[in-house]
Amino acid sequence: MEKAIRRYWPVFVLPTLAAFCIGFIYPFIQGLYLSFCKFTTIKKATFIGLKNYAYALSDEGFWSAFSFTAAFTVASTVLINVIAFMIALALTSRIKGANLYRTVFFMPNLIGGIVLGYIWQILLNCVLSLLDKPLLALNATYGFWGLIILMLWQQVGYMMIIYIAGLQSIPEDYLEAARIDGASASQILFRIKIPNVMPSITICSFLTITNGFKLFDQNLALTGGEPAHESEMMALNIYNTFYSRSGGQWKGYGQAKAVIFCIMVILISLIQLKVTKSREVQQ
Amino acid sequence: MKKKNNTAASVLSAFLGILAIFWVYPVVMILINSLKSEKYITTDSAFILPDAASFAGLENYVQALGAQGFATAFGYSLVITVSSVVLILLCTSMCAWYITRVHNFLSKMCYALFVFSMVVPFQMLMFTLSSTADRLELDTPFRICIIYLGFGAGLAVFMFTGFMKSIPLEIEEAAMIDGCNPIKTFFSVILPILKPTLISVCILETMWLWNDYLLPYLVLDRKKYTTIPILIQYFKGSYGHVAMGPMMACIIMTVLPIIIMYISCQKYIIKGVLAGAVKG
Known part of the structure; x- marks a missing residue:
């Protein structure tokens, strides 16, 4: 049977593979190459070695974007997961209207980043101006916490769904046995519930880490990197290096930054893979 | 107590x-x-x-629909999303079947590359991808689906292969012995079994495509075509006075269909999201 299918590869594999070459492989390889070049368009590229990387690594804007991104990723990962887990706990405790709450909390997840960004920009700016505080675009600290609030609003529902699924898969016998043995509510939580949802915690942590690290739409829409690029995250910094400056050198710098960014994201994913694998062995 | x-x-x-x-x-x-x-x-x-x-x-809504171009942007978003989702579901499910059933260099290499592509951030490709699309004249809403098929193939193939590994080989063998060629076997035997995964992948890809901003912004011919996220970004991004009323009307008209869709097929959406999360 394998032979029969193998003969049909032009039908089964070729369309996807051709599109994949156009939409991924070719641009990826070209992007790698161009990161060593000075170019304004792809045809006018001259090889200049590692100069782009040297610039990218010495660019203060890039490093401040990195530290903003890192701080944001840590804060959002912790807050999103803690709140999502608490809501999931509450909703699995046979509370009235659990389904309605679940529906409401998950809803923002389906709205796109740009639209979310503007909704919150309007709302937060109204609140800030009523409190006589500077607007989001004028103060990077407010911009930071604005982004955190926005991401909480968007992602708590998603993570909550995963945690609910994890909590519901704990066998009822475990909980009952613990209760009969006289375990208190907090003992049940820390000794039974949390260890049993560790796989969900791993999944959610890495989802929030990568989402935070790669964030672009929300950043662009909510603050646009203002004031003076202070609230700019890495993806937006790369985008601005590419498109909001004229001059022959910037595109090469942008591409080099993109490669560095890509390597960081791949490293995070490799760590994730390793952590997930080691869990599987234990179980 | x-x-x-x-x-x-x-x-x-x-x-x-x-x-x-x-x-x-x-x-x-x-x-x-x-x-x-x-x-x-x-x-x-x-x-x-x-x-x-x-x-x-409804003054703001009328203005948003007509003068601000919401109706056209909605149309283009719809064309892009529907054409890309259909193409992705069809092509990647076929590709995934080949990858799970055939064990040769081609299938192994494809799978590794697809998984790798899921990790790579868009910023890595954005410049080269948009110029490639320009050169191949894929910069219209009717042809951008080819770009989306290429860039979105990773997740779809990954999810389909994950599910296909659990389909017993006997069913397909029986169909083949009865004289079906692989194409007929795929469409009359495999595709119906795949239905739950098809729905999950369909939902994940729709959520992504409908809301995607940067790829269409860079790839499409900006003077001629706008999608909804691009339109909303234009409101704020343009200099001078921002027409707040029509902008908010646009936001509501963007959010409302999503909420209606969500409430009517909540069960499938949550299932799809869970499947995607556990795999991804």
């Missing part, structure tokens, strides 16, 4: 209730303000319901 539980439960309910209001409020606020006429939309009165003087009816 029972009484204590009751108070704890009602505190919890109250807390969740407040949280739920916090979750719904931003959209409600935009809705309220989208019904006011332009000069009444100020930061001081943003939290007040429209009154007789400030109520503008």
Whole structure:
């Protein structure tokens, strides 16, 4: 049977593979190459070695974007997961209207980043101006916490769904046995519930880490990197290096930054893979 | 004991209730303000319901649909999303079947590359991808689906292969022995079994495509075509006065179909999201 299918590869594999070459492989390889070049368009590229990387690594804007991104990723990962887990706990405790709450909390997840960004920009700016505080675009600290609030609003529902699924898969016998043995509510939580949802915690942590690290739409829409690029995250910094400056050198710098960014994201994913694998062995 | 539980439960309910209001409020606020006429939309009165003087009816919506180009943007978004999702579902499910059933260099290499592509951030490709699309003239809403098939193939193939490994080989063998060629076997035997995964992948890809901003912004011919996220970004990104009323009307008209879709097929959406999360 394998032979029969193998003969049909032009039908089964070729369309996807051709599109994949156009939409991924070719641009990826070209992007790698161009990161060593000075170019304004792809045809006018001259090889200049590692100069782009040297610039990218010495660019203060890039490093401040990195530290903003890192701080944001840590804060959002912790807050999103803690709140999502608490809501999931509450909703699995046979509370009235659990389904309605679940529906409401998950809803923002389906709205796109740009639209979310503007909704919150309007709302937060109204609140800030009523409190006589500077607007989001004028103060990077407010911009930071604005982004955190926005991401909480968007992602708590998603993570909550995963945690609910994890909590519901704990066998009822475990909980009952613990209760009969006289375990208190907090003992049940820390000794039974949390260890049993560790796989969900791993999944959610890495989802929030990568989402935070790669964030672009929300950043662009909510603050646009203002004031003076202070609230700019890495993806937006790369985008601005590419498109909001004229001059022959910037595109090469942008591409080099993109490669560095890509390597960081791949490293995070490799760590994730390793952590997930080691869990599987234990179980 | 029972009484204590009751108070704890009602505190919890109250807390969740407040949280739920916090979750719904931003959209409600935009809705309220989208019904006011332009000069009444100020930061001081943003939290007040429209009154007789400030109520503008659907004026903002009419303006957004026509003059601001929401109707056309909606049309293009729809064309792009539907064509890309159909193409992705069809092509990647076929590709995934080949990858799971055939064990040769081609299938192994494809799988590794697809998984790798899921990790790579878009910024890595954005410049080269948009110029490739330009050169191949894929910069219209009717042809951009080829780019999306290429860039979105990773997740779809990954999810399909994950599920296909659990389909018993005997069913396909029986069909082949009865004289089906692989193409017929795929469409009459495999595709029906795949239905739950098809729905999950369909939902994940739709969520991504409908909301995607940067790829169409860079790839499409900007003077001719806008999608909804691009339109909303234009409102704010352009210099000078921002037409707040029509902008909020646009936001509401973007969010409303999503909410209706969500409420009507919530079960599938949550299932799809869970499947994607566990795999991804």
